[in-house]
Amino acid sequence: MPDDRLTVQEINALDQERFVAVLGSLFEGSPWIAAEAWHRRPFTDIPALHHAFRAVVESAGTERQLALIRAHPDLVGRAARTGTLTPESTREQAAAGLDANRLSPVEVAEFGELNAAYRERFGFPFVVCARENKKDAILAGFAARLDNPREMEIAVALDEVAKIGWYRLLDAVRDDADGAAGSPDGSERREVR
16 A cells, blocks of 8 residues: 655655645644744654654743643544544544444543533643543543643643644654654654554
8 A cells, every 4th residue: 555645855845835734733723833843844854843843832832832732622522423523533532432433421421521620620621642542541541630730731731732743743754764753752663654
């Protein structure tokens, strides 16, 4: 099966408009991150590209960071139940076992209650990298994180946003040489696709 992902070299050659068209959905509802990261070219590899995106988020200031977190949908929320999630979020929630067709009405209600409690406490949705978690771990995450101080929870949410962006980046871009990509912190190499 052909690999339709762009290489890092091809990404470096894109004009800003095309760069945003290709990578603007890495961070949910926040194409401004890709628009700003474009100025940090050229990128040597996928981790360097991801680092540029993270640097944009880290320098964005609290209000833009909160807007980024708030752009994420509730897990098993209204958007999921009505089919209005982004394609990426739909796939990610389904892979974690969170599609409403596989959950009981009791489980759907539990997610609704947890989402409401979390939003009430922090003012933004619970964000977790669904690709690294399944339903039970996500439910446990709600319980563990509801007691965090707000500043800590903002940091945790931004880390989870970065993980989501990392996996979405691997879906869109491949390294020029061998098809493998290091992790964003450089600690491991992972085959992509």
